[in-house]
Amino acid sequence: MILKKVNSVQDALKGVKNDMTLMLGGFGLSGIPENAIAELVSMEVKGLTCISNNAGVDDFGLGLLLQKRQIKKMVSSYVGENDEFERQMLSGELDVELIPQGTLAERCRAAQAGFPAIYTPAGYGTEVAEGKETREFDGKMYVLEHAFKADFAFVKAWKGDAAGNLVFKGTARNFNPCMCGAAKITIAEVEELVPVGELDPNQIHMPGIFVQRIFEGEKYEKRIEQRTVRTRE
Amino acid sequence: MILKKVNSVQDALKGVKNDMTLMLGGFGLSGIPENAIAELVSMEVKGLTCISNNAGVDDFGLGLLLQKRQIKKMVSSYVGENDEFERQMLSGELDVELIPQGTLAERCRAAQAGFPAIYTPAGYGTEVAEGKETREFDGKMYVLEHAFKADFAFVKAWKGDAAGNLVFKGTARNFNPCMCGAAKITIAEVEELVPVGELDPNQIHMPGIFVQRIFEGEKYEKRIEQRTVRTRE
Amino acid sequence: MLDKNGIAKRIAKEVQDGYYVNLGIGIPTLVANYVREDIEVEFQSENGVLGMGPFPFEGEEDADIINAGKQTITTLPGASFFDSATSFAMIRGQHVDLTILGAMEVSENGDIANWKIPGRMVKGMGGAMDLVASAENIIVAMMHTNKKGESKILKQCSLPLTGVGCVKKIVTNLAVLEVTQNGFKLLERAPGVSVEDIQKATEGTLIVEGNIPEMAV
């Protein structure tokens, strides 16, 4: 079995440099690679292009990197929860490419699965399609969107093993599986690293072949953005 | 919860008619929809186009339909285990379209996921690409392949529930998940129909939204093609 | 005139037995509260869950189980979790039967704008562009006019579009409208609202044929 385990977040992030393109899993603050983000802050790498569905909130997630001006460009679908983000974008400090959420997912999967480009109906006739090739199939219009090219992908799973196999939990799964193997190097952090053989081979969400390094995160805050509850009657 | 359960294979196959296009899951004889195939034989539907990775063996799987001359055309990647198939093909009785296995899988997924076509490198420069559009991306050549259009998809899972959720076992998974939702109507047969709520929502291989009808198969032979073993020392 | 809950209540009548439904943020989320109890419906959220239930009881929130609005939720028996690619396979592949979403503007030909006000508000489209480009059946839930009293039901959208020619039906605080080839066809009036009120609040072509019934909410 090919071993992917590294012993620390520092070892995991070796090779991350200024001006690189990173993919980061998560939806809102759910399923984000918390430990990798903290380490990116510590490393003080700058000029990053980040492909991630959201941009965190002011004091958590990718917001931490935005505060330190480490991000040059964001590629996201929704960034409505972050004031600092909005400020940097409207002032022109931050380059932002907003793309449809399904397009984001599938451009990741295209990179993972060796497809150069895909045709999607999303965004046809909107400014998202400006300058892009469009094409009709069976009377419906589609936009040609290219596979992402990224240096590192950071994903967060619930459980994993030293072979790189991953299991996600609930909606914290989201973009994480799509980003595995979609960059030159994929780094997975997990809440619990279990002994090899403990995960049921039938129930592995992402096989280890898509992951180059794996480590157990030191701690997870797993912050909730909108705590909505009902009261017991 | 939307209920997909039907009580018999006869109810499940209602609406299947002559000259339709069917998708059938399975790799070799592993994970094939045994009960649906048996019912197709009973129904005596003819002129079928079958999209399936293999064509069964002479006396099992799709071979049963071939013997009765119910199949007009096969779309497959490998058909080397079936003498009757070879005879019908070489004599011109059967129309055969051989396509790369990964292309087959992805043309199913394209239909499932609403993509009109994909670009794959498989088959470029071979007779498989003849008459098809080709295109260069980043110095590599790709062939444009279109999503399948099928009337019914027949898949076989290990466990399922009345909501249509499916869990597969081992390599019997193969093309089955790719074909769910890739035809107008998807019919799943399972070895065991479990009560709704018993399957872990985190460990469902295909969500019920991709399945229109589900039933528990009466029996499964699950024939082994190549029984390879080692002896205990 | 309807309030937000009234709009949600009216839209809930459009939800049919056996529908898989995607609800957008805002008014659409409220629709789940009013769907008839005698029909079977499943709610999908594009962040990766099918079979959403109500909010959790206090103390039972799970950071790993949220909807697309980032709200903590629960799941019902028969629910499933999946990744974003699979989620949009459900949407793009037209397995979701009905999409209900909000809008800033809708035009006569069914164009919708709801993701950007240039120079002022840029939250992003999230999954909305995929939803409107894919769904066969889209209902827009919105207020008929903006805070300044200007119509949001227009001849042409002025804001950057989310999708073209995709909206089929609109339910506002004033009316139920159908998007037709010739303009917005008035189907129903909100309680206490006259055809004239609706006409005044509608910049786009309004088609009024025969007697327009008051909606039963």
Added chain:
Amino acid sequence: MLDKNGIAKRIAKEVQDGYYVNLGIGIPTLVANYVREDIEVEFQSENGVLGMGPFPFEGEEDADIINAGKQTITTLPGASFFDSATSFAMIRGQHVDLTILGAMEVSENGDIANWKIPGRMVKGMGGAMDLVASAENIIVAMMHTNKKGESKILKQCSLPLTGVGCVKKIVTNLAVLEVTQNGFKLLERAPGVSVEDIQKATEGTLIVEGNIPEMAV
């Protein structure tokens, strides 16, 4: 001269630590038996398994656990099962490091033919076209000549192609060859086989530079 096991043994030396390897049907399958025990390698089979182990003990065969050759197999700790789309994502996405497959013909520019003899044998390409179109590292395992003694190492393939310009290395019963811009470069001779023997059995351009070592198997 090597037998089939000898060819597999020689190819096994090409397998490096940390490689994910896809083995074709026939001679390639035998390679697994000869990989050094001190390196970590995982075998992928395109029907949907990573981390294949040896054949099962008698009585422990499972119809639901087979390889692409439809043989019953076992899995090792750390193994995983997945669907066909994911399997070819591994292959097309170049996550598999080495592909070893058989051939009927190979040409000097790296073309390979192994799926069809028009009018006589049409088994299909299975996953071979995806594998050869995607892999960076392809080794062909084959006999140098066919049953009639005709060379299978050609200037140009006569059979329908499986892939173009993709083969990098060939291991036959007679030799190890590298596909170069100028032809087949002879790297090693099989035990007891002379350069002349190889030259005779090779229709394509054979490049012989310096002393050609006998392979250590």
